[in-house]
Amino acid sequence: MREHDTMAGEDRFREWMQDTPARLDVGRTGTRPLTREMLKLRLDHAEAVDAVYGVVKEETLAEFDLFTVETRYRDKEHYLLVPDSGRVLTEASEKELGERCIHRPQVQIVVSDGLSAKAIDDNLADVLPALRDSLAANGLQEGTPFFVKGGRVGVMDDIGRVLAPEVLVLLIGERPGLVTASSMSAYMCYRPAPGRKDSDRMVISNIHASGTPPIEAGAHIGTLLRKMVEQQASGVKLIV
Incomplete structure (x- = not known):
């Protein structure tokens, strides 16, 4: 050469x-x-472990007046070993949602720690206000937002069973890696309910300061939710 x-x-x-x-x-x-x-490398690995085993700060939830419900995750070790435990609400949480939330809302916003509590602490303050502004701009009405402790993506379906929203968006911490431990995803679904497939959902991933900008992601989520409502579809059936 x-x-x-x-x-x-x-x-x-x-x-x-x-x-x-x-x-x-x-x-x-x-x-x-x-x-x-x-x-x-050791520092990045330690940060990833801390993100998985961490807890979302109370002040983060209080800033947006999010009350907390739980899945059947029991504890973090059980949550990691038995993923299905994070897809179903406890009976007490199901009852609380029934008492405190608007039923059949147009848009249901849910926040969950998932596999990175740090993702919620680092990004929610930018994503959620931008999302709410986008909902207003797109003429969409929000239900009662809340936080799910020990949630997996599939918990969307169980929440859909209880509250029957037209569309639901789940802001959840992604599995951390050695590049970032604060990445958030936004999963969306039209009329979530038990039996929904992954292909019925759509996602905006890598929401963090060095990835998809949180404010930009919040604005884009609102636009996608409007299209879901208009087309009465989500996932592979949605024309974007």
């Missing part, structure tokens, strides 16, 4: 490094990673 081709290839590689948070060209000392890279 000619020298200028080699240099051009190196320049392109450096550009790629600027465009991705992936670990590229981290360097070695013999067969071992550089000390600074090893320490950074």
Whole structure:
């Protein structure tokens, strides 16, 4: 390979490094990673573990007046080992939703820790106000928002069974990785109910400061919800 081709290839590689948070060209000392890279890896891993086992701050929920209900997750270890436990509400929580929430709302907003409490703490303050502004701009009415502790995506269907919303959006913490531990997803479904498939849902993922901007995501969610209401569909059936 000619020298200028080699240099051009190196320049392109450096550009790629600027465009991705992936670990590229981290360097070695013999067969071992550089000390600074090893320490950074351990730090990122520790942050991911903390995100999974963390708890959403009370002040985060209080800021938006979100009351808390729970799934049958029992504890974090059970939640991780038995995913179905996070898809069904407890009987007490089902009763509380029935007493405190608007039934058959046009738009039901639900927040859940999922696999990253940090995602909620870091992003909710930007996503939720933007989403509410977008709902108003799109002429949509919000129901009674609340927080689900120990939730999985499938809890949308159980909530749909209880409250029967026209559309539901679940803001939930994503599984953390070694790039970020604060990524949020927004799952949406038209008339969620038991038996819904993954193909009936749609999602905006990677919502965080270095991914999909939280304010932009909130605005876009409102637009998608309007289309879902207009077309009476979601997931692969929605024409976007």
